[in-house]
Amino acid sequence: MNIFDVIHDNFEPFLDGEIRPLNIMEAANLWYFLAISETTMRNEEVAYNLAQDKELRDKLWDAKVSVHQPIAKEIQEFLLKEKVPLPKGTPPKPAAAYQLPEGAKFNDQEIANLMSFNLLLGITFAARGLTESVRSDVGLIFFKVIVRKTLFGASVKKLMAQRGWLNYSPAFKA
Template identity: 35%
Template sequence: MTTFWDAIKSVLGSLLDEEPVPPLHVGEVMTLWTLLTIYEEGQVIYKIALNTTTDAELRHAVENAVHESLQDIEMVRDFLIKEGVPLPSVSAEKPDSESNQIPLGVKFTDDEIANLIIGKITACIALCGQGVSQGLRTDVTIILLRSMSRLLQFSAPYRSLMRKRGWIKPPPYYYPPGV
């Protein structure tokens, strides 16, 4: 069985070897293209959240999400451009607005914002994991792992905030038969 260090050595060796890099396969392109789309559309969601929320902790978490997401957008976008992959079209940027000027029936509640963002994070983590398992190129795998690690780092304190505010929506509990 391969040890952890053997696996690391293999990955590093594949980055340094002189073999020609194969073209991206359809799955790698689709994963990266979809990830970029989710990240860029996420910027619109984050802007709506910042325009809507008055919760200081949630605002701070969303501002962190904007910053982290911009780094991943740049990383994936640059890679796709370098590989000659057409970029997805995305929604136009939202203008700044004041929360108290948005009618209550129109704006998201803090609970809705938090669950929308955690849903996006969860989908991106799953997409990255799927892409890592299907990827053949080491550079693609590294991009996906880097992106996944940022998402995991961001999600831990975000989940704590959601628990503290009562915003987590757990599925029904499972009770085995006979319990």
């Protein structure tokens, strides 16, 4: 398999300038992904306010600015261009410093694991959107999501390992 042949074969239908109409599954997958991305951003904004570890706070901010927002913006622009109404989101949460007692909030390990899980869910749903897309431009959006979230997830995993927050399953012995 030659990667350049695969890329060419996927974009060849668009070389003649004709773009197929967006199908209902593609529209629904993009719409739902955007709605969940907005919710993930709000949750991670709250987590930012609760996190005590500076590097974790930096990761949460970086996830918002370099992962979630660019993805959301691209999908919003695409849906609007295709005349698909956007999901109703909630306003961003302001950055603040809260001092809640331990046990009444997520601790840093729980925040990091939730962030990691959210990245995994985003990658998984994007893979589904990629496999269900007919249009190459829709597939490309989901492909970019997978790459962006996978690369960012690797840096989150590294931080979790450094802090001892990574949960390991026991070794398998036959």
